[in-house]
Amino acid sequence: xxxxxxxxxxxxxxxxxxxxxxxxxxxxxxxxxxxxxxxxxxxxxxxxxxxxxxxxxxxxxxxxxxxxxxxxxxxxxxxxxxxxxxxxxxxxxxxxxxxxxxxxxxxxxxxxxxxxxxxxxxxxxxxxxxxxxxxxxxxxxxxxxxxxxx
Amino acid sequence: xxxxxxxxxxxxxxxxxxxxxxxxxxxxxxxxxxxxxxxxxxxxxxxxxxxxxxxxxxxxxxxxxxxxxxxxxxxxxxxxxxxxxxxxxxxxxxxxxxxxxxxxxxxxxxxxxxxxxxxxxxxxxxxxxxxxxxxxxxxxxxxxxxxxxx
Amino acid sequence: xxxxxxxxxxxxxxxxxxxxxxxxxxxxxxxxxxxxxxxxxxxxxxxxxxxxxxxxxxxxxxxxxxxxxxxxxxxxxxxxxxxxxxxxxxxxxxxxxxxxxxxxxxxxxxxxxxxxxxxxxxxxxxxxxxxxxxxxxxxxxxxxxxxxxx
Numbered sequence: 290x291x292x293x294x295x296x297x298x299x300x301x302x303x304x305x306x307x308x309x310x311x312x313x314x315x316x317x318x319x320x321x322x323x324x325x326x327x328x329x330x331x332x333x334x335x336x337x338x339x340x341x342x343x344x345x346x347x348x349x350x351x352x353x354x355x356x357x358x359x360x361x362x363x364x365x366x367x368x369x370x371x372x373x374x375x376x377x378x379x380x381x382x383x384x385x386x387x388x389x390x391x392x393x394x395x396x397x398x399x400x401x402x403x404x405x406x407x408x409x410x411x412x413x414x415x416x417x418x419x420x421x422x423x424x425x426x427x428x429x430x431x432x433x434x435x436x437x438x439x
Numbered sequence: 440x441x442x443x444x445x446x447x448x449x450x451x452x453x454x455x456x457x458x459x460x461x462x463x464x465x466x467x468x469x470x471x472x473x474x475x476x477x478x479x480x481x482x483x484x485x486x487x488x489x490x491x492x493x494x495x496x497x498x499x500x501x502x503x504x505x506x507x508x509x510x511x512x513x514x515x516x517x518x519x520x521x522x523x524x525x526x527x528x529x530x531x532x533x534x535x536x537x538x539x540x541x542x543x544x545x546x547x548x549x550x551x552x553x554x555x556x557x558x559x560x561x562x563x564x565x566x567x568x569x570x571x572x573x574x575x576x577x578x579x580x581x582x583x584x585x586x587x588x589x
Numbered sequence: 590x591x592x593x594x595x596x597x598x599x600x601x602x603x604x605x606x607x608x609x610x611x612x613x614x615x616x617x618x619x620x621x622x623x624x625x626x627x628x629x630x631x632x633x634x635x636x637x638x639x640x641x642x643x644x645x646x647x648x649x650x651x652x653x654x655x656x657x658x659x660x661x662x663x664x665x666x667x668x669x670x671x672x673x674x675x676x677x678x679x680x681x682x683x684x685x686x687x688x689x690x691x692x693x694x695x696x697x698x699x700x701x702x703x704x705x706x707x708x709x710x711x712x713x714x715x716x717x718x719x720x721x722x723x724x725x726x727x728x729x730x731x732x733x734x735x736x737x738x739x
Contacts, residue, residue: 291661291662291718292718292722294661295662295715295718295719295722295723298658298661298662298711298714298715298718299715299719301654301658301711302655302658302708302711302712302715304654305651305654305655305658305708305711306708308651309651309704309705309708325690326640326690326693327633327636327637327639327640327641327686327690328636329640333477336477336478337477339477340476340477340479341477343647346647347493347496349650349651350499350500350503350650351455351458351459351499353650353654354451354454354455354503355452355455358448358451358452358455361441361444361448362441362445362448386477390475390476390477393476404459405459408452408455408456408459411448411451411452411455412452414448415445415448415449415452418441418442418445418448419445419449422442422445423445483627486627486628487627489627490626490627490629491627497643497646500649500650500653501605501608501609501649504601504604504605504653505602505605508598508601508602508605511591511594511598512591512595512598536627540625540626540627543626554609555609558602558605558606558609561598561601561602561605562602564598565595565598565599565602568591568592568595568598569595569599572592572595573595
């Protein structure tokens with residue numbers, strides 16, 4: 290089990306480190322723009338950084354969940370690669386949003402697409418496992434058999 | 440392991456899809472009520488949809504955590520059924536909250552109760568496993584023995 | 590698998606219960622200070638409790654993720670102890686923040702340090718597993734061999 294998940298584990302730890310980096314940026318922005326907790330509104334520069342971090346935090350559990358269901362039920366390698374791409378796009382999203390509200394859009398779209406790919410992988414993997422366990426049907430074998438008939 | 444968790448995995452992917460649906464509703468509401476990021480305040484109609492999504496996002500990791508601890512340590516079948524009920528109630532909560540602040544209450548209470556059931560299952564399952572692993576006591580067997588003595 | 594994770598499972602359920610407790614405090618504060626949803630601003634007493642809960646919720650998935658990667662790839666015992674300490678510090682953070690904005694700082698720093706320790710454990714454990722699985726190198730054995738040469 291541990292052996293089959295070391296790639297997912299590595300991407301997960303990178304993701305946690307990225308969230309820690311975003312949190313630190315909010316702390317620095319609070320100091321720079323003099324916005325003391327519990328206040329969360331201030332100059333647009335502060336609000337953009339605050340919202341960028343809030344948005345990444347909100348998606349973090351969804352990302353981790355999709356990464357692991359995709360990695361466990363579909364493919365660890367493909368999921369880990371997608372995970373790295375997602376984390377890189379989130380970094381570019383954060384930097385872009387800190388610059389301007391428009392700067393967040395391009396990397397946000399790519400990160401959303403990567404998340405959809407992970408969700409697709411998870412769905413395929415779970416459907417395949419479900420058929421194998423509960424219906425005793427191996428879809429890959431059936432597919433190979435069907436292709437052989439052609 | 441993968442075989443024992445396919446039901447939990449399916450509920451998890453449904454939960455991720457539900458969160459994606461909520462996020463899309465916030466994007467549509469931002470357009471409809473002209474509330475551009477990073478602003479999060481606007482007309483009450485927008486704020487209700489925004490808060491409904493924020494609340495569901497906040498509870499998502501708690502739900503996923505309780506679903507899996509309950510499924511792994513107690514029963515996959517019962518946990519998956521509770522998980523489906525929770526996700527359905529969250530959908531009704533979101534729709535109800537979008538209508539009116541009061542509309543969120545009834546499904547919120549049910550979803551909270553389902554979450555408590557999952558927490559209860561987790562606690563029982565973990566306590567049982569703990570007794571078996573560290574105290575070498577099988578509570579189910581002891582219970583059966585005690586009942587047999589009556 | 591289940592046997593090796595019962596400590597992590599117990600800390601996880603405690604963490605879920607703590608989040609439930611924080612959520613209840615926000616509900617009580619909403620009643621006490623008459624702040625009806627979807628509004629999230631009000632008197633500073635309310636805003637501190639609201640932000641304390643929001644901050645704990647934001648860190649909850651990061652904590653759970655670090656707890657499990659550390660527990661699975663490094664050591665269940667050490668991770669569980671760190672997890673208990675983290676949850677205790679989050680409780681003191683919440684109570685401190687409810688009193689005053691300054692009251693949150695000391696326990697926040699300790700909880701952040703415990704989180705860094707869990708991230709460190711995870712990194713070491715994943716690096717060690719990676720070397721063993723993909724490079725066929727057992728770092729512990731190599732280290733013992735190197736020490737034996739001295």
